[in-house]
Amino acid sequence: MPRLADDARVIITTSGTHDPAExxxxxxxxxxxxxxxxxxxQDAGIDLSSAVAASRAFYAASKxxxxxxxxxxxxxxxxxxxxxxxxxxxxxxxxGTRLVRDYPAPMRxxxxxxxxxxxxxxxxxxMGVNRPRAVxxxxxxxxxxxxxxxxxxxxxxxxxxxxxxxxxSEFARRDDIADALWRDSAVLVGLPA
Numbered sequence: 001m002p003r004l005a006d007d008a009r010v011i012i013t014t015s016g017t018h019d020p021a022e023x024x025x026x027x028x029x030x031x032x033x034x035x036x037x038x039x040x041x042q043d044a045g046i047d048l049s050s051a052v053a054a055s056r057a058f059y060a061a062s063k064x065x066x067x068x069x070x071x072x073x074x075x076x077x078x079x080x081x082x083x084x085x086x087x088x089x090x091x092x093x094x095x096g097t098r099l100v101r102d103y104p105a106p107m108r109x110x111x112x113x114x115x116x117x118x119x120x121x122x123x124x125x126x127m128g129v130n131r132p133r134a135v136x137x138x139x140x141x142x143x144x145x146x147x148x149x150x151x152x153x154x155x156x157x158x159x160x161x162x163x164x165x166x167x168x169s170e171f172a173r174r175d176d177i178a179d180a181l182w183r184d185s186a187v188l189v190g191l192p193a
């Protein structure tokens with residue numbers, strides 16, 4: 001933080017998978033406890049299924065942690081009088097990425113097929129997926145400042161090729177969880193809490 005310019009833009013990638021209201025098919029995170037996420041063997045409530053545990057802890061929970069980090073950073077900017085723009089950026093579903101590289105072969109094949117179909121703009125819109133070019137343009141616009149969030153908005157998401165400004169999930173709006181994540185993450189990386 002001391003090295004950030006007063007008008008810095010901090011954009012952290014997230015995903016709607018952390019929000020049960022999004023109904024993405026991913027199991028929602030149980031918590032955003034940095035200590036348990038860093039040391040899952042200490043988590044008494046961890047899922048026994050490795051696929052569920054990976055989806056929950058290493059994807060959905062990490063994306064929740066990213067939104068919480070953005071919220072905490074935005075609050076700190078206000079407290080310190082800095083003009084930082086802190087945003088959580090969700091690219092949405094972008095076929096053609098390696099997101100499902102460890103999934104079973106039928107799912108990988110389906111994702112690859114979706115990627116081929118998504119090259120057709122109308123098909124991408126109908127399928128509710130984003131083309132890589134649309135996501136890249138949105139991210140570049142946010143990073144350069146050409147796209148600016150409406151007042152009070154910290155989440156940007158690409159949906160059907162267009163930028164949207166959704167509310168954070170219910171869990172991600174909790175300041176107590178954001179504060180604990182910030183504090184515990186600092187300790188885990190050797191910084192003062």
